[in-house]
Amino acid sequence: MNLRGLTMQELTEEMLALHQPKFRAKQLFQWIHQHRVVNFSDMLNVSKELRASIDAAHTLTQLTITERHLSQDGTEKLTMTLEDKSVIEAVIIPDKKRITLCVSSQAGCPLNCSFCKTGHLGFLRNLTVAEIVGQVYAAQKIVEKQERRITNIVYMGMGEPLLNTGNVIKSIQILTDDFGQNFSNRKITVSTAGIADQLHQLGSETGVNLAISLHAATNELRDKIMPINKQFPLEVLMKAIREYPAHKRKKTVLEYILLKGINDSAADAKKLAKITHQLDAKVNLIPFNSFEGTSFEASSEEVVLAFQKLLVDKHITAIIRTARGDESSAACGQLGVLSHKKS
Ligand code: SF4
Incomplete structure (x- = not known):
């Protein structure tokens, strides 16, 4: 053990x-x-x-970092090999005031969102609690050499955290324990593609911030690009978000990758604005990071800005997230590009 x-x-x-x-x-x-x-x-x-x-x-087995890829913007992707030879990735994202670590919760992902490289790789297995916590410690060791510390953790790496809810919750309980690293749950965000029936447990047992990979504002489109929507359609997901225990403390973030000609029209922005108001949420607009084999394209900068303006004009906080780590495939939806291997 x-x-x-x-x-x-x-x-x-x-x-x-x-x-x-x-x-x-x-x-x-x-x-x-x-x-x-x-x-x-x-x-x-x-x-x-x-x-x-x-x-x-008992053991204290730690993760082995097998590759490190540093991007010009300081983003560093860590590839780690697990005991069964599965490979996962975590990404260190520094900025002036904080250092965010993006961790994986599964090796691969079963959800198959059509715009996501990780989804294309298929699913190997859930990560253990030690493997999730181990990513933080491996990254902390690197960051400490620069006399800094990881300040924020986002569960946005490979996998769907709420298909591994038990281990994700335990990893958060360990990371926030006073006798451990003592992270604040306010500095931890779990991002889900919409496993609505797990949200209450996550919120009540951890109190962490919530992000939703939304990416489409209608069931029709979401069914096409995120098949999990057929199981948990928008109205079910929205009810669970409204009832999320930590929702009143901090606004839920709706993540929205802009895909050229798919979800980036003015009509899409209006529908997204309506949902955002209904949830009292805010929006992160994410430029699509292309990968080999995908037919999706990124929306132009002009379209992204126009989309943002439509939201802002409706009094919505809408931030365009800068693509980080693009050249080392460390950006959102690209994890697993370099060296994901089946055991
Ligand atoms: S976007 Fe997230 S949930 Fe969807 S396939 Fe990729 S890793 Fe899985």
Whole structure:
């Protein structure tokens, strides 16, 4: 068992099963998640005998970074190889004030959104809690060498987080624990393509910010480009967003990739504005990042600006997200381009 993947509560239960007092769990949790040790022998305030007995049945396996691709804008894509040889990616996105890490929640993705490279690669498996948390620690190590720290985490990498809800929630509980890295849940955002029946659990157990990969403002179009919409159509998704436990604290972000001639007309903008008002949300407009084999094209800058203006004129906060890491395939919808391998 990899202890890196246990929440404080689970670690406490594990220690009690070893006839250890509760405070041992806190000690171990601090070593694993605050100091990020990789050997039990580094846990200096734990007796040698106990370390040996824990070592016999547990691991602290960390992720191996197999490739690093640094873009000119400072965005860095980390390719990591898992124990079963599946490959996942995480992306460090620095700016002046903060450093955001985009993490993966699955190896591949089963949802097959038609504009997304990851979806085209197919699905391998859900990531374990240790593998999700491990991406943060691997990236933190890199960032610390520049005397900075990861300040924000977004679950927007490979995979659909809410098809791996249990592990995603546990990873957030570990990352926000006072005895670990102590991230604020306000600095963590989970992005979903719209698995509406999981939103309540996510919000009530973590309180993290919510982003929705919307990309179309009608069921007709969303059915075509995001097949998950057939299972959770817009009206069902919108009800779940309105009822999301942390919704009142921070506005939900609707992510909208602009695809030339598909979803970028004035009529599309008006429909999106209506939905955004109904949800009291805000919009991130994302230029499409092309990849080999796709028939989609990015909307022109002129069209993107006109689309934004239509939203802003309706008093909607609509930000055009700058494409980051494009030349190293680290941008949105491109993860998995370089080295995703089937085990
Ligand atoms: S956009 Fe997200 S949910 Fe859709 S296929 Fe890509 S990774 Fe999966």
